[in-house]
Amino acid sequence: MEVLHYPETAFEKLPVTIVAEAREGAIGIAHEIAELIRSKQRKGKLAVLGLATGSSPIGVYQELIRLHREEGLSFQNVVTFNLDEYYPMQPDELQSYVYFMHEQLFDHVDIRPENVHIPDGTLPIEQIKEYCRNYEKQIDECGGLDLQLLGIGRTGHIGFNEPGSSSSSPTRLVKLDPLTITDAAKDFIKEEYVPLRALTMGVGTILKARRIILMAWGEGKAKILRETVEGRVSDEVPATFLQLHPRVQVVVDQWAALELTRIKTPWLVGMCTWDDSLIRRAVLWLSLKTQKPILKLTDEDYKDGGLSDLLVQAGNAYNLNLRIFNLIQRTITGWPGGKPNSNDTQRPERALPAHKRVLIFSPHPDDDVISMGGTLLRLVDQGHDVHVAYQTSGNIAVFDDDARRFADFALGFAEKSGVGVADMRREHAEVVEFLHHKKLGEEDSALVQNIKTLIRRGEAAAACRYCGVQEANVHFMNMPFYETGQVKKKPLGEADIEETIAILQEIKPHQIFAAGDLRDPHGTHRVCLDAIFAALARLKGREEWVDDCYMWLYRGAWQEWDVEDIEMAVPISPEELMRKRKAIFKHQSQKDSAVFPGNDKREFWQRSEDRNHATAKLYDRLGLVEYEAIEAFVRYRF
Incomplete structure (x- = not known):
């Protein structure tokens, strides 16, 4: 595990290890767990582990599986107790932590089934108190937890110990915080489907563990991590109770560490x-x-x-x-493709060639107009050869009702035209039957996936037409890693990279724009960006155009670049901002309410405009020219 070294600081009340990437941190944690298991095996004892769910520990479990398969790590002497489970919840539901743990770990190692303990979300409410007492008793009978693995929620919860939990709280049934419910909605499709309660180990139970490791990956965890590590102990942020434990280690990637004083304002720490x-x-x-x-x-x-x-x-x-x-x-320019016939020494972009081939990569079918629609319009208006490549189909972000509506339209059109009526009636009946019996979180049938893909493809094409992008310059990649029909995606594969190489070779762009969410270790944007990086790495040295290509990174709908990182700021006039809004409106399936709105209730166009206004206001506060709105970019030097 490569540790990034920064000055020590008295601000931090917990020991923090910062690594470059989440994967490195996960491997290091997995190896510590493996050494504990082996040490206990040598002594003929059980290794008692407290395990967590969610995205944070997945990398740890992947490495433990690899150690089992390739290096003979046995789990025969391992006893596990999971932190929590939704209530009520059936174990075979896709959202259950029973399903998660078996899919992510237990089904791939030789752990004894009787040694696995996960809170039971199927019990009648009157049996819960006694069950929770027995859960704690079972932990004690095994000698207590040797190591407890933890993630952290944006409310500061560990397990499902939400704000208000006491440091001595036991295993119990709890109400979930509204923010936790919002964060869980991505797994349940809609917030109204997320259970309002959960069973969880208490803070007191967690603090009894002999060793605790807290993981945090990605910029989204940065603020709550700072409160946990540097804040006062308070039930308002239950994770701060970890400051009371003598053997805690916090392991974070460089992005989760961004708000720590030694990273954000190191001059307050020392020289x-x-x-x-x-x-x-x-x-x-x-x-x-x-x-x-x-x-x-x-x-x-x-x-x-x-x-x-x-x-x-x-x-x-x-x-x-x-x-x-x-x-x-000098970061401010109204010429994102470079200003012809000008001195470009101190401009973000080159003046030549005056008319560039521009390739905009859009991870989802609307990221281009949401994140850089004003710049896209400016590039087209200034005569550049603009191409847009939609990297994924975005089909899981379409409501079932929209799929049914379009199926009805297709049937009506076939009946009106008299072409292919029999086939269309059969396929329409198949869609109606599937959607009627579809379970929560179930993978869509191939036919429904195709309908949803066509919906989003049509919207993206309409937005491009509105912006003036030529139809031949609109590319739909449908990268295979995304096409699972579920929220969970496959890892980046060779086919994804090859498809990215192919489009780069076809266009040979002078400029690339891509979603630069380097700070999110789990999202679709990051996988799409990694595919671009891998493709360019293979092309560099083989294709001359690569050496003369500038790559600009924009941020997704959720946030903007920090002002100190911005290298190109493109002012957007009120008229251009309205044109951008209308381009976003072409994505009608995402209008009013998106399938995955995240933790922000605003519509995408509202988030986008508010962000662009805020960036302009920031430049104004720094004493620069006041603009209506600004889109910001960082150059990636590959």
């Missing part, structure tokens, strides 16, 4: 090595903290902000302010 990136971040932080434009910052502001050391290096506030102001000002 810094001031490179250009850190200087820029510090000055922008000070400007926003003092609510003063960059050019109005004084020597006194720097001293009061803990940045005296930076002044020693820079000389004085005036020169430093001017330097950073100019850097930020």
Whole structure:
């Protein structure tokens, strides 16, 4: 496990190990668990493990399976107790933690079935209290938990111990926090299908474990991790109770660590090595903290902000302010494809060639217009040869009712035209029958998947037409990793990379735009980006155009780049923002209410506009020109 070394800090009340990628952290944790199992085996004892569910431990379980298959790690002496289970919940339901644990671990190793313990979500309510007491008794009879594995929820819950849980709470039935229910909706399709209660080990039960490992991967966990590690112990954030335990280790990737003081504002921790990136971040932080434009910052502001050391290096506030102001000002351009016949020395993009081949990768069929619709319109308006490649079908994000509606339309059209009526009636009946009996979370039939794919493909094509993209320049990749018919996807495969290579070779772009969600270890955007990286790595050195290609990363619908990272800021006028909105509206299946809205209740166009307005406002607060809206990009140098 490669550990990233940062200055130690008194702000952190728990030991934190920061790794570059979630996979590295998961492997390191798995090896510690394996060593515990082997150590107990040598002594003829049981290894008693407390296990977690969710996306965080999946990498750990994958490595444990590999160790079992390739290195002979046996689970014959392992006893497990899972943290929690939804209530009520049948064990064969796709959303149950029984199903999860068997799919992710137990079915692939030699653990004894009688040694597996997962809270029972099928019990009558009157039996719950006694069952919970027995669950704790079973743990005690096994000698207690040797190691407890934990993830963390955005409410700060560990297990399902939501805010308000006490440090001595036992295993029990609890109500789920609304935020937890929202986060669980992706597994249940709709929030109304998520159980309102769950069985969980208590905080007190967890704290009895002899060793505890807390995992956190991705930027989405950064804020709650900071509260857990640096905040005061409080039942408002139950994970802070881990500060009371003598043997806790927190393992996080670099993205989950972003809000820690030693990462976000290292000058508050101690002496810094001031490179250009850190200087820029510090000055922008000070400007926003003092609510003063960059050019109005004084020597006194720097001293009061803990940045005296930076002044020693820079000389004085005036020169430093001017330097950073100019850097930020140069990120702003109304010519995202480069401005012809201009000096491009300090512009984000090259002037030549004046008319570029532009390839916009869109992970889902609407990410292009949601995330960079204004820039897309600008590129088309300025005469560039714009191509859009939709990397996945997006078919799981279509409501069943929409699939039925389009099936009805297809049947009506066939009957009206008199073409293929018999076949269409048969397929329509098949769709109606399947949807009528479809279970929650069940994989769609091939026919229903095809209908949903066509719905999203038609919407994407309509949006491109509206933006002026030529029909021949609209590409539908349907990367195989996505085509499971379920929320869970396959790992990135060779076929995905080869398909990406093929489209790159076909277009040979001067510019690539891609969804740059490097900070999310689990999402579709990250898999799609990894496919692009892998394809470019193979093409570099083989194809001359790669060396002359710029790659710009945009963010998804959920968040924007940090201002200190932005390398190209494209202003969007009020008229262009309205055109962007209308392009988003072409995606009618995602309008009003999306299948997977996430934790944000706003519609996609509202999120997009609010984000673009906020970025423009941020530039305004820093003392730059005031714009209606801004779309932001970071250049990836491959």
